[in-house]
Amino acid sequence: MTDAPQTSSFPPQAEAEFLPAEDYLERLNPEQREAVETLDGPLLVLAGAGTGKTRVLTTRFAHILLSRRAFPNQVLAVTFTNKAAREMRERVGHLLGRPAEGLWLGTFHALCARMLRRHAEYVGLTSSFTILDTDDQIRLLKQVMEVNRIDNKRWPPQGLMGVIQRWKDRGLSPDRVTPAEDSEFAGGKARLVYADYQARLKQLNACDFGDLMLHITDILRTRPDVLAQYHRSFRYILVDEYQDTNTVQYLWLRLLAQKDPAQYPGGANICCVGDDDQSIYSWRGAEVENILRFEKDFAGARIVRLESNYRSTAPILAAASALIAHNGGRLGKTLRPGRNDSSGEKLLVASVWDSDEEARTVGERMEQLHRDKHPLSEMAILVRAGFQTRAFEERLITLGLPYRVVGGLRFYERAEIRDAMAYMRVLNQPADDLAFERIVNVPRRGVGDAALQALHVEAREAQVPLAMATMRLIERGTLKGRLREQLTLLMAAFGRAREALSQNPGTGSHVLVVEALLDETGYADMWKRDKSPEAPGRLDNLKELTRALADFESLGGFLEHVSLVMENEENAGADRVNLMTLHGAKGLEFDTVFLPGWEEGVFPSQRTLDEGGNKGLEEERRLAYVGITRARKRAIISHAVNRRIYANWQSSIPSRFIDELPAEHVEQAGSAALAREQLRSAPPVFGGQFPLTARRPRTVEAWEEPPRAKRQTSIAVGTRVFHQKFGYGTVRAADDDRLEIEFEHAGMKKLLDTYVEPAGSSS
DNA sequence: GTAGGTACGCTTTTT
């Protein structure tokens, strides 16, 4: 269900003439129309997968504006992802017939950051506070733990960070955490550490991600004047993916939505759109209860159900509905085919011998579809966990099918990008100690533990930021030799850059300044000198970063953008197979969806079962539901009878979710279908349960294919070769018929010699 | 301060 793609510019006359799509209401079905036109009072729109949720949200938004019930800046529209926010902005603009401007439309975090900059002083920050990334958070927490003498062997900082994060998700500032909550971590000191950590953040004039929500919610609940300001401001509130809200987001929304009825007789015009069956983020603090409780929270709430699905075939919908019906405590919806058409392929459940065969058959099916003119970009492999993509990647490489892994290491998470960002942060904000600490010894300047300690001591004693402390130690002559020399150069480079920036602000000079800074500090040079195969790519990334910087008028604006929008959109257009986790696939759709690894222990994940019990199982089932409903035309589920996990093989039984699919909509296939039947009829050999933890690794020599005959490659080390996908490269090592090749653009790869050919020769 | 060795741990991750 996609609208015609929006063209890059509207016809020129549209600006003058005001040409909204007049029939925008006509294009909705009755239930969608009800969701759009019910404007007064609280409304919950329960939108099943593929029922036109985004269309309803954007049309409702446009309808509010076009019916002159509110000005653009009187509507608050909240999403979880930047992508969703962008899409909503574009589609609202499309409906209005002009670009939508002056909207309060964005992610929870972006909107909270915007609000918090206005009122930062109420929580002891200034409006120019910095937003920390996860590296910074951990580094800071480690420091605080050290001060509190907590053994970070026994209590990993990441674990404690998780505890703090969950508290923040629940809207608990340190003073609100009760001692009873505490006992579990760090021997009852977690609460203390949390308080210290918050205090340090305040000193640094910094916020972590959770703080954006926590601080502004605190302000709204303690400052009636500020709250009143927003009550006057916002007439309508729209919320996307409501089932994924955590407690603090819920509190924030409720504060903004619940107005004094005496002053605002209309009550709360809040409209939340969501689907309890697609709640898959409880482990991140999301509370399904928020959506289940909506009617109680907002008096007089109406509920509209969207159940007509225009995306998938009847068998896919029937299978998904039957599966999700096994969950309890649902608000209850049934997906109906929107078209009167009961045709469509059955779901395919393929039983295969082992994980290699699984990758092979998925690859073959993809090739077949591709030969039948199905675009690669309309196929996706959706896995439970990230590590599962690897087997498929390897297969796709050997088949020469281009693919894209969605949601791997993201652009702004790469080390070189974070380093460069830290340089920019120090430039922008000399008091940013965490950024300074990150780069003071990158490239190596001889700053080791001892030197860093000295800087910290000076900073603490003189009550100045680390950068200033460095200057003082240089001037005082405490620092000596190469260290002093290097740090003098570093500080001088920052000094020059800062001066250049202040001399002609806002003329695009910031790009040049940053480039000069990265040159003069030796950072760019560090990668130029680096001989590792990744280095050229990293330099490309740095170029891409400064290119992105050019889109912004100021350094500060860019930094704000990046800290909130950690994404990049590279090669989105190319025709490639999509590989991603089930979580990453939410909100997307494909003609063909492959769902491998449907085995007990893998999916549902054993760990979720152990930790979350029945609730965990139900969330896994929702994940399965999300997976199936991504498919428009066909869904191919597979499970392997034997799977290698880490070092050893183990036999697996098919996922219980396979049993929950209605037989009349499912076709069985695969080499191990028989074995599957046997597994089903015979009770498990090793006790009733299937605990991966108490697994009994099996030796499986008999099952494995005989080892491939060793064959020596005829391609010598040093030969220039060509590969279908990776292009040209040079052989660096050879082991029997396996080659290690350094590709000019793709870096180091290990491949069988049959997949490459000597460069220059034709085949 | 760096290289090399070893132990560990290993779901999901919208911002």
Next chain:
DNA sequence: GCGTACCTAC
């Protein structure tokens, strides 16, 4: 089985 994160010896 593999990547990383920390520790130790130079």
